[in-house]
Amino acid sequence: MSQTFPISVTVNGKAIEKSVEPRLLLADFIRHEVGLTGTHVGCEHGVCGACTILFDGKPVRSCIMLAVQANGHVITTVEGLATSEDNMHPIQNAFWEAHGLQCGFCTPGILMTLVPFLEENKDPSEAEVREAISGNLCRCTGYQHIVDATLLAAKKLNEVTE
Amino acid sequence: MKPAPFEYHAPTSLEAALELKAQHGDDGKPLAGGQSLIPAMNFRVAQPSVLIDLNHVPELRHISKPNGAVHIGSMTLQSTAEHDALVAEHTPLLHEAIPNIAHPQIRNRGTVGGSLAHADPASELPVVALALGAKFRAQSAKAERWIEAKDFFAGLFATTLQPDELLTEIAFPTKTPNTGYCFTEVARRHGDYAMAGLAAVIELGANQTISAAKLVYLNVGDGPVDAVSATANLIGKTPDAAAFKEAGRIASQEDMSPYGNVHATPEYQRHLSAVLTERALAKASERAKAAK
Numbered sequence: 001m002s003q004t005f006p007i008s009v010t011v012n013g014k015a016i017e018k019s020v021e022p023r024l025l026l027a028d029f030i031r032h033e034v035g036l037t038g039t040h041v042g043c044e045h046g047v048c049g050a051c052t053i054l055f056d057g058k059p060v061r062s063c064i065m066l067a068v069q070a071n072g073h074v075i076t077t078v079e080g081l082a083t084s085e086d087n088m089h090p091i092q093n094a095f096w097e098a099h100g101l102q103c104g105f106c107t108p109g110i111l112m113t114l115v116p117f118l119e120e121n122k123d124p125s126e127a128e129v130r131e132a133i134s135g136n137l138c139r140c141t142g143y144q145h146i147v148d149a150t151l152l153a154a155k156k157l158n159e160v161t162e
Numbered sequence: 163m164k165p166a167p168f169e170y171h172a173p174t175s176l177e178a179a180l181e182l183k184a185q186h187g188d189d190g191k192p193l194a195g196g197q198s199l200i201p202a203m204n205f206r207v208a209q210p211s212v213l214i215d216l217n218h219v220p221e222l223r224h225i226s227k228p229n230g231a232v233h234i235g236s237m238t239l240q241s242t243a244e245h246d247a248l249v250a251e252h253t254p255l256l257h258e259a260i261p262n263i264a265h266p267q268i269r270n271r272g273t274v275g276g277s278l279a280h281a282d283p284a285s286e287l288p289v290v291a292l293a294l295g296a297k298f299r300a301q302s303a304k305a306e307r308w309i310e311a312k313d314f315f316a317g318l319f320a321t322t323l324q325p326d327e328l329l330t331e332i333a334f335p336t337k338t339p340n341t342g343y344c345f346t347e348v349a350r351r352h353g354d355y356a357m358a359g360l361a362a363v364i365e366l367g368a369n370q371t372i373s374a375a376k377l378v379y380l381n382v383g384d385g386p387v388d389a390v391s392a393t394a395n396l397i398g399k400t401p402d403a404a405a406f407k408e409a410g411r412i413a414s415q416e417d418m419s420p421y422g423n424v425h426a427t428p429e430y431q432r433h434l435s436a437v438l439t440e441r442a443l444a445k446a447s448e449r450a451k452a453a454k
């Protein structure tokens with residue numbers, strides 16, 4: 001029997017207490033232990049960005065972190081963006097309106113990358129948006145609609161704060 | 163894939179971390195940002211029996227500039243160093259290089275010391291460390307020593323750190339007068355490992371000729387490649403296009419032996435390195451002239 005460690009993690013505002021094996025990846029903890037399957041797992045080696053979450057407010061890859069390392073930390077997943085089913089985050093609405101997704105596999109990682117990016121960059125250029133999503137792979141959209149959706153999201157976010 | 167089982171330790175002081183390293187030696191793998199180690203464990207290319215997680219060792223996260231060098235604790239995040247004012251002002255080469263390491267999501271976990279200890283020949287930081295003549299502080303439970311950059315890297319993914327040692331701090335010399343620095347690389351997509359790239363340092367003497375130079379390349383050998391013939395040939399020359407072109411030719415033909423990879427043949431890596439040399443030297447000498 002291998003060792004397990006008790007951990008307590010805040011996920012989308014909720015305190016979660018579990019015992020985990022140290023080799024459990026954070027992405028698998030989120031999906032299988034917490035039951036939040038919005039965080040997707042594509043490559044498991046940090047390349048595709050599908051598993052991106054916010055760790056203490058900053059975007060990181062959850063597939064190349066251990067769940068034990070999240071002990072005492074605050075995590076936000078894509079499920080934490082909307083306040084309710086009819087009250088989506090402005091970036092989610094923008095992705096919907098501008099066709100920022102097709103199959104949706106990459107979308108959670110892209111949103112979790114862009115939410116902090118748009119907080120720091122209120123009026124990004126197209127080139128800046130492309131660089132911001134350079135660490136996220138999408139096999140469907142060709143990226144153009146993702147860029148359009150992001151620029152629309154920036155506009156929406158500015159309207160919200162005005 | 164998932165990592166094989168291992169024993170996990172999360173020491174909360176440097177003393178405890180060094181004690182664990184002494185006890186487990188080569189079997190005890192330090193876990194820094196995990197951005198290289200955990201992918202390798204997921205693939206089971208790496209199957210360490212013991213992990214020593216350094217993320218709870220506060221002594222290893224710091225940036226300061228005591229005298230003539232910016233000292234960076236090994237566990238300092240790449241993203242912290244990227245946005246640090248001391249780094250930006252006093253070690254412009256390091257400041258320019260860091261945004262080329264992977265993507266923001268990776269730099270938010272990856273550490274300065276982890277990248278250097280990993281010693282990937284395609285990495286940016288080893289090139290910067292060698293170009294600036296950085297010093298590496300290695301500590302064990304019994305002793306400590308400072309290692310020169312040229313003695314730290316020991317081939318593909320290898321360093322001269324001993325089984326009981328941890329890399330605890332790196333000292334990057336601060337910029338000097340009449341000297342210009344430039345880091346540049348070419349990757350297929352921003353954030354990917356580069357196909358070629360270099361750090362260039364150029365110092366202009368009293369008569370506006372080149373009095374010192376350094377050219378260090380990534381991904382064209384077993385570690386950061388110091389182009390000694392090309393730099394020797396630059397000394398005493400006027401910093402002009404002809405001199406820079408010749409430096410690129412010598413560096414790419416004589417100083418390096420690229421392996422090539424799926425994205426670039428060795429010939430293409432040599433070609434890129436030569437072109438980037440010209441650009442980097444032009445930029446560095448412009449900056450040297452402005453750095454009076």
Ligand SMILES: Cc1cc2nc3c(=O)[nH]c(=O)nc-3n(C[C@H](O)[C@H](O)[C@H](O)COP(=O)(O)OP(=O)(O)OC[C@H]3O[C@@H](n4cnc5c(N)ncnc54)[C@H](O)[C@@H]3O)c2cc1C
Pocket residue numbers: 045046047191192193194195196197198199200201216236237262263264265268271272273274275276277278279280282284285286287323327328329330353354355356
């Ligand atoms: C998709 C992707 C793209 C990437 N692109 C780039 C890139 O373009 N350029 C680049 O340079 N890097 C790139 N990286 C790697 C990244 O920079 C890593 O963060 C870095 O190589 C390792 O740092 P780490 O802190 O994550 O170390 P870890 O992965 O935790 O450790 C790496 C190795 O160093 C050892 N180690 C760590 N700290 C110490 C210490 N203090 N003392 C002794 N040994 C130690 C570990 O035991 C391990 O063997 C990329 C990674 C990913 C996932």
Ligand code: FES
Pocket residue numbers: 040041042043044045046047048049050051052061062063064
């Ligand atoms: S699943 Fe984490 S980056 Fe691909």
Ligand code: FES
Pocket residue numbers: 100101102103104105106107137138139140141
């Ligand atoms: S929408 Fe299908 S991968 Fe991006």
